[in-house]
Amino acid sequence: MRIDLHTHSTASDGTDTPAELVRHAAEAGLDVVALTDHDTTRGYAEAIAALPEGLTLVTGAELSCRVDGISMHLLAYLFDPEEPALLAERELVRDDRVPRAKGMVAKLNALGVPVTWEQVSRIAGGGSVGRPHVASALVELGVVPSVDEAFTEDWLADGGRAHVEKHETDPFEAVRLVKAAGGVTVFAHPAASKRGRTVPESTIAELAAAGLDGIEVDHMDHDPGTRARLRGLAQELGLLTTGSSDYHGSRKTCVLGEYTTDPEVYGEITRRATGAFPVPGTGGV
Numbered sequence: 493m494r495i496d497l498h499t500h501s502t503a504s505d506g507t508d509t510p511a512e513l514v515r516h517a518a519e520a521g522l523d524v525v526a527l528t529d530h531d532t533t534r535g536y537a538e539a540i541a542a543l544p545e546g547l548t549l550v551t552g553a554e555l556s557c558r559v560d561g562i563s564m565h566l567l568a569y570l571f572d573p574e575e576p577a578l579l580a581e582r583e584l585v586r587d588d589r590v591p592r593a594k595g596m597v598a599k600l601n602a603l604g605v606p607v608t609w610e611q612v613s614r615i616a617g618g619g620s621v622g623r624p625h626v627a628s629a630l631v632e633l634g635v636v637p638s639v640d641e642a643f644t645e646d647w648l649a650d651g652g653r654a655h656v657e658k659h660e661t662d663p664f665e666a667v668r669l670v671k672a673a674g675g676v677t678v679f680a681h682p683a684a685s686k687r688g689r690t691v692p693e694s695t696i697a698e699l700a701a702a703g704l705d706g707i708e709v710d711h712m713d714h715d716p717g718t719r720a721r722l723r724g725l726a727q728e729l730g731l732l733t734t735g736s737s738d739y740h741g742s743r744k745t746c747v748l749g750e751y752t753t754d755p756e757v758y759g760e761i762t763r764r765a766t767g768a769f770p771v772p773g774t775g776g777v
């Protein structure tokens with residue numbers, strides 16, 4: 493059984509529509525795929541409607557959080573998408589996305605880069621706009637050769653010349669909100685240092701004590717030594733460990749199913765969740 497618990501569609505900053513994403517997941521030989529767009533559940537309906545037979549969809553989201561000034565991502569699975577407190581917090585984060593992206597455009601203009609808001613929103617194509625769309629605009633303009641090279645201190649990395657901070661949820665609050673909505677939480681790529689500062693192990697221990705369910709270990713941004721360290725930490729703290737592609741379509745190089753989650757861990761996630769059930773594909777109705 494092949495299980496990939498972290499993917500993005502055009503509902504946030506992926507390049508596959510939700511329907512394309514589930515089709516590609518089936519073609520990649522996956523049995524289970526989680527849709528985890530940034531701070532939104534908007535892709536669910538389309539993904540469910542297009543779900544191929546033999547593929548199961550886990551509904552989820554990747555929540556933007558910040559603790560002690562450090563940004564981190566929290567994967568949330570199988571929560572009730574209508575639960576009002578969690579819904580309100582997601583909206584607060586999302587409503588900040590447009591002013592933030594416009595702020596980055598303004599800073600880039602001040603640096604002499606002729607990027608426009610029209611260009612960035614065209615690239616976002618109606619999905620919730622984010623930093624990767626601004627990065628793609630810089631590639632389009634020939635300012636940098638690749639999206640990765642836009643994520644440096646010269647440009648859009650945290651603290652970079654054109655970076656603008658966003659509203660992010662306190663992760664302790666996020667863990668509490670997701671649990672109250674019947675969901676399960678997994679700390680995404682906790683040691684992905686190339687994205688900026690990472691949270692210390694002591695904070696992961698505090699999150700575990702506050703009800704965090706697991707950490708994502710097998711991820712493209714973790715080298716083998718980091719994975720071994722995280723696995724040891726998870727064992728010590730009684731946390732589940734997952735592996736996922738963090739697929740973004742053609743915006744990033746990883747492919748669906750590049751890393752996968754153990755079926756026993758998946759089983760435990762579904763046992764803990766009470767807010768929603770995995771959706772089995774029926775081949776479309």
Ligand SMILES: [Zn+2]
Nearest residue numbers: 554565680681
């Ligand atoms: Zn992430």
Ligand SMILES: [Zn+2]
Nearest residue numbers: 498500554738
């Ligand atoms: Zn992600």
